[in-house]
Amino acid sequence: MSNQDEQPENRLRKELPEEVPSPPPAAEPERPHAEPERPPAEPQRVSAEPERAPAEGAEGAEPPLTGRQRLVQGVWPPRVTRAQLIVAVLLFGLGFGLAVQVASNSDSDSALRGARQEDLVRILDELDDRTQRLEDEKQGLEKQRQELQSSSDQAAEARRQTAEKEKQLGILAGTVAAQGPGITMTIDDTKGTVKADMLLDAVQELRAAGAEAIQVNGVRVVASTYFTDSGKSVGVDGNKIDQPYRFKVIGKSQDLEPALNIPGGVVQTLEKEQATVTVERVDKIVVDALRQVKQPDYARSSSR
Numbered sequence: 581m582s583n584q585d586e587q588p589e590n591r592l593r594k595e596l597p598e599e600v601p602s603p604p605p606a607a608e609p610e611r612p613h614a615e616p617e618r619p620p621a622e623p624q625r626v627s628a629e630p631e632r633a634p635a636e637g638a639e640g641a642e643p644p645l646t647g648r649q650r651l652v653q654g655v656w657p658p659r660v661t662r663a664q665l666i667v668a669v670l671l672f673g674l675g676f677g678l679a680v681q682v683a684s685n686s687d688s689d690s691a692l693r694g695a696r697q698e699d700l701v702r703i704l705d706e707l708d709d710r711t712q713r714l715e716d717e718k719q720g721l722e723k724q725r726q727e728l729q730s731s732s733d734q735a736a737e738a739r740r741q742t743a744e745k746e747k748q749l750g751i752l753a754g755t756v757a758a759q760g761p762g763i764t765m766t767i768d769d770t771k772g773t774v775k776a777d778m779l780l781d782a783v784q785e786l787r788a789a790g791a792e793a794i795q796v797n798g799v800r801v802v803a804s805t806y807f808t809d810s811g812k813s814v815g816v817d818g819n820k821i822d823q824p825y826r827f828k829v830i831g832k833s834q835d836l837e838p839a840l841n842i843p844g845g846v847v848q849t850l851e852k853e854q855a856t857v858t859v860e861r862v863d864k865i866v867v868d869a870l871r872q873v874k875q876p877d878y879a880r881s882s883s884r
Contacts, residue, residue, distance in 0.1 A: 751793055754800040754871035758793040762865045763836045765827040766858045772812035772823075773853040779814055779825060780807045782846045786829050789839035793830040793867040797821040800869040833861040 645653075724741070728734055750756030765782070767774060783801055786794060794801040799816040808815040813822050829836055837859055840846045847857045 752802075753873075754793075754802040754869075755873050757866070757868040757870065758830055759864060759866045760792075760830045761833055761863050762791075762828070762830040762861075763833050763840075764860050764862055764865065765829070765840065767823065767825040767827075767850060768856040769823040769825070769853075771854055774814070774823070774825070774850060774855050776807035776809045776814045778846075778850060778853070779816075781849070782827065782840070783807075785839050785846050786827075786831070786836060789831065789835045791829045791831040791836060795828045795867045795869045797826055798869050800867070800871050802871055828865050828867055830865050830867055837861060 727741075728737055747756055751758045767779075779796070783794060783796075783805070796816055799805075799819050799821065801816070805817055808818075810820050813820055814825070815821070840857075840859055847859070850857050
């Protein structure tokens with residue numbers, strides 16, 4: 581080629597800029613030790629509430645909660661379960677019952693506090709009497725039990741007690757003689773104005789006062805005794821008796837005598853009929869008139 585031909589080519593090369601070489605990549609700094617791989621971080625939960633801006637004048641975020649504040653937040657507001665509700669209802673019922681019982685006891689105590697001294701004394705006396713009667717009955721039963729247990733022959737002891745009971749019943753039936761303290765009453769009827777019903781009233785009044793054995797002019801008075809008028813005299817169970825009418829009564833004289841002398845009672849009624857009545861207390865009275873035991877025609881024992 582000629583120099584003329586080379587000139588345009590060189591001229592063209594001169595007009596095009598030369599390619600700029602790219603800088604070599606920077607080498608990473610050497611790490612002294614390889615760090616362990618970290619687990620992937622949990623995704624952060626986005627709260628629906630907008631973040632509150634810190635109050636004016638406050639430095640930084642809110643301080644962390646203390647242990648007491650976290651405890652309060654854990655127990656309040658309370659979460660009531662079904663079991664806790666049932667236990668609460670049961671405890672309420674128990675407390676209500678105790679309150680009612682205490683209130684009833686306080687009402688009875690207040691009633692006694694408001695009572696008069698005389699009423700309290702009377703209540704105490706009645707309680708003492710009742711206690712004494714129960715104690716006496718208890719001692720009597722214990723004595724019988726000990727006698728039956730300690731007796732060498734329990735059959736003989738049982739027969740002895742049976743015989744004693746028979747005597748007691750015989751006194752009431754009039755088949756056994758009796759003696760003891762009591763009263764005597766004598767009625768003088770010279771004008772013959774005393775009637776059978778008046779003597780019957782006297783017997784009923786004595787029985788109501790606690791008489792245990794009664795005899796009128798040699799005739800034993802029992803449950804089936806009856807009085808009849810016989811002219812100017814009186815008949816007792818078909819036996820004619822004449823005045824003066826003499827009553828022999830065994831019982832507590834402190835009760836028998838006042839029962840006859842009460843206002844409007846037996847003594848005043850007889851005195852209105854112009855009869856003379858004398859009542860005396862006696863330490864020992866013997867009632868020896870007896871009644872024959874009759875076999876009942878129709879009644880039979882129901883014991884087997």
